[in-house]
Amino acid sequence: MTSVTVLGLGPMGHALATAFTAAGHPTTVWNRTPEKGDDLNAIVADTATEAITASPLVVVCVLNHQVARSLLDTDALKGRTLVNFTGGSPRQARAMATWAAEHDIGYIDGVIMATPAAIGGPEAALFYSGSGDAYETHRPALAALGENANYLGEDPGRAAAFDASLQDLFWTAMSGVVHTFALAAAENIGPSDIAGHAKAMLGFFSDMIDQVARQVAAGHFPGDDSTITSAAAAMDHILGTIRANDLDNGVLSAARAEMQRAIDAGYGSEGVGRLAAL
Template sequence: MTSEAITVLGLGNLGRALAEAFVRAGHPVTVWNRSAAKASGLAATVAGTPAEAVAASGLVVVAVLDHQAAQQVLHGVDVRGRALVNLTSGTPDEARELAGWAAANGAEYLHGAVYAVPQTIGTDASSIIYSGSAPVAERKSLELLGKVTFLGSDAGRASAYDVAILSGMYGLLGGFLHASALARVNGIKAAELTPMLVSWLTDLQPALTTFAEEIDGGSYSGGESSLAMNQSGLATLIRAAGAQGVPFAGLDAVKALVDRQVADGRGEESLARAVESFSVASQRFAG
């Protein structure tokens, strides 16, 4: 059986790993990158232009810097009859915009977000979420890259998950860096602090599940971790961090969300209610 020809546009760390995974599986691979030198040592055909690369394959995977770069790479390219899989980071609306462009130009479009470091692409440690064209998501070739999760026909949905997940990740990393700074000024090594921090964060997982149920249900009467209690705790943390010379705007931002709800008379309700301080954005697609 003939292996499907695949094109990869972009040979940064991710794009190169994608191309290598397809090559290892025996697919004829065509690649394009602004700097052709990035293809050195890769057993693939190097195209001179994006148009040549797209013409070589029915399945085209895009992995460039950002949405604007993806637009530039695909501008003026004949994509009729092609399946476009865009693994470039961007916003939900940017994914929908590119999906609309693809449809208007005769192509199927699938948007994806990768949860892996490049060296784990093609292993069990890699997973990718997709949304957009279901037939494209079902292609066996994509299973070579990692676990596939299809989230539906809205091309922006994978990106919506992605920005939410990454926001949570960076919030966690910001908290870790601040915790490490607080520990360091008190003579505690980050390596000594981390096991205790990880243990505590692990114990918090059930609370996140409870908060999620409260948020989805719009009912915050539980109050086991009340807004008023957390308002006081955050004030203490902010004071302590400032006194030690390591203030953190992240704490101030969380307290501002809590303060808004307490000021509205919601102090005895669950901390989860602080999500309503994002009311304009969080209710945009409500119902």
Template structure:
């Protein structure tokens, strides 16, 4: 008589650094875990950890009620979905692959056409931290579907649901990542100026880190102004700020530090002032950012 394996079952497709970490997290938590990877040897190494290895993506999807896709990009997701075809019927697909909101919505449409449910997700964290609160995950898709897979998704880290539009997790992720890059490139420009002028970049950064705490309240205030379209002089009026920008640009030029970003800000200020809004603050330039 064969014993029934009553462990929760899950499939993970894609055995890169993140996919492997996801599979290991489920194995460590007692899930009956099936894995597949286009390059077979990357999947085979998971066998020693207790994973079930299958030969095709279709077999992998068929093996579990829920399949997590963690692939290089959405082109790879599309290739896998094409190979899975009707094997997806009755299954739930959760993509944890980076991509655009439009791609997430297209994946959701594909799933619906093939009788499958779909939740899109994005991971904010590093593979070694999977399964801890140091990793946060954004999800979107039909609430009923999300709630069905929520217990399994919580095994991976802290999660937040962004509503039924499958593209909204990608909006959240891309916006968070873009904000990081915008901030960090500004930081690098500033360090270049500081070092050129003979200051210690590390000592400056210690002082900067202390002052950054004050930006949280400013950001919330600016978001409120944008939502209400009521723009007060948040950092001072644009008339005054524009004069300061001229000083900042001249300083960078004299030090031989690149000025493209500062000139972009000054250009937006000048445009907004020319529209008759010089008494408004920095947040009012939001009105100029839509193409």
């Protein structure tokens, strides 16, 4: 069993350490407030450097990359593998990988698409990118965090890019969900009256995602089912209702402006998938 170090015991870091210990990996942890490790079956180190030197595999999960860099002793990490679960951008991940290579540190950037409670189970989706050799070496230990692991390639920024793209979908959709209830309430429609219909509408999104993916891959955007021009007209009707109820229209107005740019560029008769390729 590979020895593992976990730096950072916030809710996610604590869940990571718990999963490693549950799988039988000797685990050393460090946190600025050491009592957060008292309930773990792990060694609580006095310093981050002490924790790093305890294991060939070092996992860091803290607030941001700046905090992570401040904790990481390059001399102690030399020759070890660092798995960085600290959230950040693809550019930050690539910069961290460059820094690691300069100090002879194996680097894997990691993204967790799950809640802390899901860590260690089949629901936890994990994305990894960076050193393929380092990933293969430590894949058995990382398997303790969840069965749904995806290694995305040598580009260390690729996992963060997947995260940013998927989170873009999630938060844009969530904005639409909460705005649906706000607009419905303004028109005296109760949440329980519209929730089921909203779920039914979202049900066909899976097929739409596949359709747009095929069109983007082929570079061909037929408007057989719906065109950008017709979608823009529908948006105008919706925006009129939103404005009449004095609700915020920023998100839909931005989407409508994107449609207009496509129409002005001569793509009005094509399908909305064209917007992904402008």
